[in-house]
Amino acid sequence: MEPLNALVTLANFVLIPATAYGAQLALGALGVTLIYGILRFSNFAHGDTMAFGTMGVILPTWAMQSAGIGLGPLPTALLALPIGIAVAAALVLGTDRLVYRFYRRKRAAPVIFVIASLGVMFVYNGLTRFVIGPDDQQFADGERFLMTARDFRTLTGLDEGLALKTTQVITIVVAVIVVIALFWFLNRTRTGKSMRAYSDNEDLALLSGINPERVVVITWLIVAGLATVAGTLYGLDKTFKPFTYFQLLLPIFAAAIVGGLGSPLGAIAGGFVIAFAEITITYPLKKVLGYALPEALEPDGLVQLLSTDYKFAVSFVILLIVLLIKPTGLFAGKSV
Amino acid sequence: MSTIRPRDLALFAFVAVLFVGTGLVQSWNVSLTVLNMGLISAIMALGVNMQWGYAGLFNVGVMGFVALGGLGAVLVSMPPVGEAWAAGGLRVVGGLLMGAATVVAAIMAWRHLRRFRTLAVLAILVVGFILFRAVFDPGVAAVEAVSPATTGYLGGLGLPIILGWPVGGLLAAGAAWIVGKTALGLRSDYLAIATLGIAEIVIQIMWNEDWLARGVKNVIGLPRPVPYEIDLQSSRAFNEFVTEWGWDPVTASTIAVKLAYAGLFAVVLAVLIWLAQAALASPWGRMMRAIRDNEVAAEAMGKDVTRRHLQVFILGSAVCGLAGAMMTTLDGQLTPSSYQPLRFTFLVWVMVIVGGSGNNWGAVLGGFLIWWLWVQVEPLGALLMQAVTAGMADGSWLKGHLLDAAAHMRLLTMGLILLLVLRFSPRGLIPER
Numbered sequence: 001m002e003p004l005n006a007l008v009t010l011a012n013f014v015l016i017p018a019t020a021y022g023a024q025l026a027l028g029a030l031g032v033t034l035i036y037g038i039l040r041f042s043n044f045a046h047g048d049t050m051a052f053g054t055m056g057v058i059l060p061t062w063a064m065q066s067a068g069i070g071l072g073p074l075p076t077a078l079l080a081l082p083i084g085i086a087v088a089a090a091l092v093l094g095t096d097r098l099v100y101r102f103y104r105r106k107r108a109a110p111v112i113f114v115i116a117s118l119g120v121m122f123v124y125n126g127l128t129r130f131v132i133g134p135d136d137q138q139f140a141d142g143e144r145f146l147m148t149a150r151d152f153r154t155l156t157g158l159d160e161g162l163a164l165k166t167t168q169v170i171t172i173v174v175a176v177i178v179v180i181a182l183f184w185f186l187n188r189t190r191t192g193k194s195m196r197a198y199s200d201n202e203d204l205a206l207l208s209g210i211n212p213e214r215v216v217v218i219t220w221l222i223v224a225g226l227a228t229v230a231g232t233l234y235g236l237d238k239t240f241k242p243f244t245y246f247q248l249l250l251p252i253f254a255a256a257i258v259g260g261l262g263s264p265l266g267a268i269a270g271g272f273v274i275a276f277a278e279i280t281i282t283y284p285l286k287k288v289l290g291y292a293l294p295e296a297l298e299p300d301g302l303v304q305l306l307s308t309d310y311k312f313a314v315s316f317v318i319l320l321i322v323l324l325i326k327p328t329g330l331f332a333g334k335s336v
Numbered sequence: 337m338s339t340i341r342p343r344d345l346a347l348f349a350f351v352a353v354l355f356v357g358t359g360l361v362q363s364w365n366v367s368l369t370v371l372n373m374g375l376i377s378a379i380m381a382l383g384v385n386m387q388w389g390y391a392g393l394f395n396v397g398v399m400g401f402v403a404l405g406g407l408g409a410v411l412v413s414m415p416p417v418g419e420a421w422a423a424g425g426l427r428v429v430g431g432l433l434m435g436a437a438t439v440v441a442a443i444m445a446w447r448h449l450r451r452f453r454t455l456a457v458l459a460i461l462v463v464g465f466i467l468f469r470a471v472f473d474p475g476v477a478a479v480e481a482v483s484p485a486t487t488g489y490l491g492g493l494g495l496p497i498i499l500g501w502p503v504g505g506l507l508a509a510g511a512a513w514i515v516g517k518t519a520l521g522l523r524s525d526y527l528a529i530a531t532l533g534i535a536e537i538v539i540q541i542m543w544n545e546d547w548l549a550r551g552v553k554n555v556i557g558l559p560r561p562v563p564y565e566i567d568l569q570s571s572r573a574f575n576e577f578v579t580e581w582g583w584d585p586v587t588a589s590t591i592a593v594k595l596a597y598a599g600l601f602a603v604v605l606a607v608l609i610w611l612a613q614a615a616l617a618s619p620w621g622r623m624m625r626a627i628r629d630n631e632v633a634a635e636a637m638g639k640d641v642t643r644r645h646l647q648v649f650i651l652g653s654a655v656c657g658l659a660g661a662m663m664t665t666l667d668g669q670l671t672p673s674s675y676q677p678l679r680f681t682f683l684v685w686v687m688v689i690v691g692g693s694g695n696n697w698g699a700v701l702g703g704f705l706i707w708w709l710w711v712q713v714e715p716l717g718a719l720l721m722q723a724v725t726a727g728m729a730d731g732s733w734l735k736g737h738l739l740d741a742a743a744h745m746r747l748l749t750m751g752l753i754l755l756l757v758l759r760f761s762p763r764g765l766i767p768e769r
Contacts, residue, residue: 042525044396099755111394111524115689116758118396118682122751125678129744246678250536253529261525305465313540316533320518323530327522 508657
């Protein structure tokens with residue numbers, strides 16, 4: 001049973017958390033990649049868009065919780081998700097009107113958009129802190145575990161347990177649904193096709209009668225949805241704190257670039273690459289190897305490649321290596 | 337750039353009035369504190385302006401270079417910890433050399449091998465990493481075990497802290513070389529994200545590598561380039577001079593120390609401005625701007641764009657590093673946990689954009705003005721909130737919330753200022769000419 005125990009330990013501490021985290025990153029990176037592909041700039045305000053949208057979920061969640069409305073074993077936040085998406089959509093559309101549209105009309109250089117997005121980031125960050133404060137907020141409720149480590153042990157008779165948090169399962173299920181819906185939209189619907197056409201060749205798309213402002217609006221709507229879903233899932237799974245969301249910008253960008261900026265498929269792949277790299281490299285593999293290897297080879301140390309504190313640094317080292325070797329990412333994003 | 341417009345002088349006069357006003361309304365101590373950080377901010381803004389204003393390079397890793405500057409100040413000025421060196425100093429240094437050798441070997445293999453290139457590089461990296469950890473880890477453990485409450489690190493060279501300023505600049509320049517080699521020549525977004533990443537890596541190393549600079553345990557009590565207040569107060573000459581003017585010796589001594597710092601910083605700023613202006617007016621400066629305005633044309637004229645970009649990127653980052661070392665000197669301590677991108681990267685960007693990108697005087701003006709605002713927005717915001725909530729019942733939820741929220745006015749205000757200036761006056765208060 002030793003190899004099975006090794007596998008269960010690995011699944012419990014690495015595979016499952018990394019899959020959930022990877023799904024959250026992928027949803028975030030999809031938003032960044034869509035903005036890059038269609039509006040053609042790197043949106044530094046994305047992490048704070050996620051924070052703002054999540055705040056739009058948290059406040060109604062609290063209201064529902066105190067009113068006794070809930071989903072039973074599922075977190076109430078899922079019920080409040082549409083409200084949060086609407087709030088985030090209003091915010092980003094308003095921002096586009098007030099800030100980005102001006103530069104789009106002027107056909108400003110992409111870097112000007114990026115600097116403007118820095119300003120937007122500041123404002124969103126300030127707004128979020130203004131409303132909900134800078135501290136950690138709890139909004140998860142419902143059943144905490146789908147399966148606890150002890151249940152698993154009694155069920156299988158193994159030494160090692162496998163815990164499955166509800167939020168992890170929800171993350172993966174919701175992410176799969178969202179991604180399928182997005183790809184269906186981009187590949188099958190007329191609007192989605194016009195968006196892809198606009199992304200591939202702006203001039204040609206304009207010639208064939210695609211309304212650019214409509215494409216832009218729909219892009220922002222999708223991005224608001226993705227950002228809010230990603231932010232809410234992350235908040236449910238871990239914790240909500242405005243500053244943490246701002247920091248999430250780093251692994252999200254890394255995921256989008258590693259996958260190839262502008263490529264939705266790449267964003268998903270990149271999200272999982274970054275998440276698995278972060279968690280495997282900073283996880284002490286001693287226990288797993290202890291089960292998997294014959295006793296003579298059992299390691300003495302923790303077999304931790306890097307201390308957990310280097311989580312964010314890992315994503316950036318990967319990013320730098322990818323930039324060095326394959327500047328357009330794994331899925332050949334837009335040329336640079 | 338030779339003529340000074342009256343408008344520019346008026347702007348500088350306005351900023352001067354802000355500082356004098358702070359002195360009169362609050363206190364001269366506060367005003368000088370703000371001024372000293374304003375001087376340092378102006379230097380950071382000069383560094384970013386070299387990169388963005390001269391060359392159009394978008395660096396959002398200012399924080400990393402500033403932090404490296406602070407590290408330089410510590411490494412030069414703190415006394416060496418002999419016991420720690422004896423315990424594991426050589427092992428640590430040996431491990432670092434081994435890590436560097438691994439990277440060099442991997443790069444050489446990548447360049448020169450034809451067959452099995454990827455495999456060979458991977459093998460070198462894996463073996464090198466295992467060796468590096470085997471040598472390095474015990475050394476670190478030994479060093480960090482030496483009285484961790486007070487030292488637990490290798491210490492510095494015990495030299496005067498002023499020497500740490502250029503060293504800080506050099507450290508930042510080295511990091512800039514690595515980033516530049518990696519990301520220059522890509523589209524500017526990629527450079528931005530790469531610099532953001534390197535800043536994060538630098539900060540994480542400074543947080544976690546206790547043997548280097550005590551990590552989040554902070555290095556405190558750095559030596560000073562100026563006298564201590566307490567020494568001034570006990571000096572007879574100082575006391576006689578002060579009482580002659582009718583001042584309080586305690587207040588006077590704190591102000592004297594701050595003035596001494598301000599003098600030192602002002603000298604550095606003046607030299608840098610002079611150098612920056614000379615560089616901008618030289619053929620080199622014209623070439624940089626030509627490259628910025630039309631890369632393709634400049635390249636067609638035979639200019640080595642990537643090389644020039646690397647050059648100016650390193651120069652600008654070195655200036656940021658210098659400013660970081662000065663800041664650590666002023667604080668008298670290195671507190672890695674206080675380095676946050678919102679404060680040390682994005683605020684500097686607001687300074688450059690608001691002041692006027694491409695114009696050194698603009699960057700300096702932006703540095704003073706925005707730093708003053710950054711400090712004063714909070715009290716002003718609190719005043720505003722008190723005015724807004726004056727009519728509300730005491731103890732109501734909204735009133736308390738609004739009063740608390742005043743603390744977060746800063747980010748909002750800075751973001752709005754950046755957006756408004758970028759939209760309505762993209763060339764800044766003192767535009768390039």
